[in-house]
Amino acid sequence: MKTTTEQRAKLDRAQELIGYQFHNDRLLLSAITHPSAVEGMSVRFSYERLEFLGDSILGAIVAAEAFERYHDIDEGGLTRIKVSLVSGASLSRVANDLGFSDVIVFGSSETGTGRRGLKTALENVYEAVVAALFLDGGIEAATNFVRRTLIPFMSLDLAKEPENPKSSLQEMMQEHGITPTYKVLETQGPPHDRTFVAQAFAGCTGLAKGEGRTKKEAESAAAKKTIEHFDVYSSLLKGFSHPQPSEVKE
Secondary structure, X not given: OOOOHXXXXXXXXXXXXXXXXXXXXXXXXXHOEOHHHHOOOOHHXXXXXXXXXXXXXXXXXXXXHHHHHOOOOOHHHHHHHHHHHOOHHHHHHHHHHHOHXXXXXXXXXXXXXXXXXXXXXXXXXXXXXXXXXXXXXHHHHHHHHHHHHOHHHXXXXXXXXXXXXXXXXXXXXXXXXXXOEEEEEEEEOOHHHOEEEEEEEEOOEEEEEEEEOOHHHHHHHHHHHHHHOHHHHHHHHOOOOOOOHHHOOO
């Protein structure tokens, strides 16, 4: 596929922003190309497949950095650091600050819409660029980019447990366009010494479970456990189809 003048200009600018000269700039072109620009063409010409790979590579890089930097933080704290750094809000902010909004190749269907999906596109392009760097220059190239652009925002504060797990989980899931719901699955023990078991849901999909002496405590525990294992659920939530809370079967 022949490169247009616009694509060439954006490729050159993207390499300046990334600080890396690609041997195979087709990888970078795919990484900065919105699906709207290649409608009717193979999926390999947009960032979608690279985003999938980049999500895993980025998670591994951030996890390794946190593991090496904070020796006295437990698994839960390390997970909170990772989840916070690789969240959509974090990646889109970093990508925007880098100037990626000026190098994304959009299709005509986005013209005049104000690029409604720019925030999501920025997040996806960041992950796709990580994958493109990995494929072109190996893990060192990808790690150098992440260390320069994202790791500076890593801090101990990110490891702190949220004061309100349900609110924190709602913020995290709303990046995927989802509002979590909760259901009490069972009640254990006599009336004077009850234990409630609740589960968090994304539409009809069950997430983590939690226990508590009240329904509120059980729901909060379920939200906390979902946050702690959010890296497991995040890939499931991408592209989620918005089932309504009422669809969760009683």
